[in-house]
Amino acid sequence: MVWHWDEHPIWRNVYAAIYFWIVLLEMIGSITNVPTASQAKTARLSKRQMILISKALSDPRRLGILQRIAARKCMGCSALLESVPITPATMSHHLKELEAAGLIDTRREGKFVTATFRRDVWNSYLSKLSQI
Numbered sequence: 001m002v003w004h005w006d007e008h009p010i011w012r013n014v015y016a017a018i019y020f021w022i023v024l025l026e027m028i029g030s031i032t033n034v035p036t037a038s039q040a041k042t043a044r045l046s047k048r049q050m051i052l053i054s055k056a057l058s059d060p061r062r063l064g065i066l067q068r069i070a071a072r073k074c075m076g077c078s079a080l081l082e083s084v085p086i087t088p089a090t091m092s093h094h095l096k097e098l099e100a101a102g103l104i105d106t107r108r109e110g111k112f113v114t115a116t117f118r119r120d121v122w123n124s125y126l127s128k129l130s131q132i
Helices: 009-032 047-057 060-070 077-083 088-100 119-130
Strands: 104-109 112-117
Touching (some): 047 060, 047 088, 060 077, 060 088, 077 112, 088 104, 088 112
Antiparallel strands (some): 104 112
16 A cells, blocks of 8 residues: 555644644643733743643643633632632642642632732743743
């Protein structure tokens, strides 16, 4: 059997990988298009923090949570729980992962937690990725 180059089964995997990156870049674009006063700031990221951020963003649900937080100045956990159908314990885990990666800051006020997107870290992460 003679294969045309774009009909070979390996190209399905290549097309899937390209599609994945296009979707990821579109999601990244939707986060970076929200202007804030701290946009001019940049943070210095260590190799460990780059790995933590990449690991945190590898979960699609966590990426969606980050997008929701980035769309506002700050967002409470109760508002996040209303928009994402997961248990409070799972939400807490995702927020801890995002905070450990340095992508968000959390502030506790009594029994309530408010999350704020760290645009300076995000911009530094994108800058380092563009150097690869």
